[in-house]
Amino acid sequence: MSDELDRELARAADALRSAARVCVLTGAGISAESGVPTFRASDGLWEGHRIEDVASPFGFERDPRLVWNFYNARRANVRTVQPNPGHHALTRLEARWDDRFAVVTQNVDGLHRVAGTKNLYEIHGSLYRTRCTGCGEVADRGLDALPELPHCHCGAMLRPDIVWFHESLPDDVWTAAVTSAAKCSVMLVVGTSAVVHPAASLIPLAKRQASWDHVRRPAIVIEVNMTRTEASDLADIGLYGPSGQILPKLVDLLDQPA
Numbered sequence: 001m002s003d004e005l006d007r008e009l010a011r012a013a014d015a016l017r018s019a020a021r022v023c024v025l026t027g028a029g030i031s032a033e034s035g036v037p038t039f040r041a042s043d044g045l046w047e048g049h050r051i052e053d054v055a056s057p058f059g060f061e062r063d064p065r066l067v068w069n070f071y072n073a074r075r076a077n078v079r080t081v082q083p084n085p086g087h088h089a090l091t092r093l094e095a096r097w098d099d100r101f102a103v104v105t106q107n108v109d110g111l112h113r114v115a116g117t118k119n120l121y122e123i124h125g126s127l128y129r130t131r132c133t134g135c136g137e138v139a140d141r142g143l144d145a146l147p148e149l150p151h152c153h154c155g156a157m158l159r160p161d162i163v164w165f166h167e168s169l170p171d172d173v174w175t176a177a178v179t180s181a182a183k184c185s186v187m188l189v190v191g192t193s194a195v196v197h198p199a200a201s202l203i204p205l206a207k208r209q210a211s212w213d214h215v216r217r218p219a220i221v222i223e224v225n226m227t228r229t230e231a232s233d234l235a236d237i238g239l240y241g242p243s244g245q246i247l248p249k250l251v252d253l254l255d256q257p258a
């Protein structure tokens with residue numbers, strides 16, 4: 001690791017040591033080292049597929065089989081992967097802060113849960129779950145293979161319980177995510193390009209840039225990513241490299257005396 005990264009790691013550990021509450025926002029990058037493709041890389045999911053076709057309500061109306069092919073392939077991929085040291089490092093962090101710690105994830109792969117994170121808000125849904133387009137029932141089906149076009153016991157077609165483009169986020173989960181971001185004293189932003197809203201708006205919220213919130217001190221934002229992103233200008237500390245290496249290093253540092 002470079003001297004610059006070592007210095008930033010030490011600053012990040014200091015910030016965390018005095019943090020009352022910690023909120024972590026994660027994106028596809030944290031699962032990249034597990035073997036889950038990200039979206040916006042040159043070989044990412046959105047290079048091979050059109051968002052409107054496979055991740056929008058209109059696409060599903062037009063061709064549900066195509067959409068289910070896409071999600072069944074993603075479910076099959078996730079069946080073969082495991083959490084990486086980055087996910088496990090966050091579980092170690094949670095053990096220090098307990099219910100004053102939360103992970104807000106845009107990922108639908110369930111790897112934070114498998115790693116043992118408890119205070120977890122999956123704001124974009126989960127590949128594990130289906131939702132009935134008729135009766136609305138949400139069911140956890142694990143990752144077992146589903147029929148090409150799965151149907152509910154009520155007869156209607158099932159859809160993945162994923163938040164698609166042009167859809168709103170589930171109220172309860174989103175409210176919990178906003179609360180965690182608004183209250184935190186340190187926010188870790190890990191492996192996200194920070195271009196998709198409202199998820200990315202949690203970062204200015206933590207920085208108290210909302211016009212109504214001048215009361216509390218701004219959170220310290222620590223970005224962990226391979227490269228600079230849309231979030232970098234808001235970050236106080238930048239840790240640039242693979243999160244599967246950076247996060248365990250950060251937690252190890254925290255475990256050492258200051």
Ligand code: APR
Nearest residue numbers: 027028029032038039040106191192193196225226242243
């Ligand atoms: N460690 C850290 N960061 C990484 C790693 C890694 N090993 N590998 C890739 N990254 C970073 C990339 O540099 C990029 O900034 O992860 C980010 C992935 O960005 P996106 O592919 O845009 O994924 P994400 O930010 O999660 O996308 C947000 O967009 O398409 C929708 O609903 C989908 O939840 C998703 C949302």
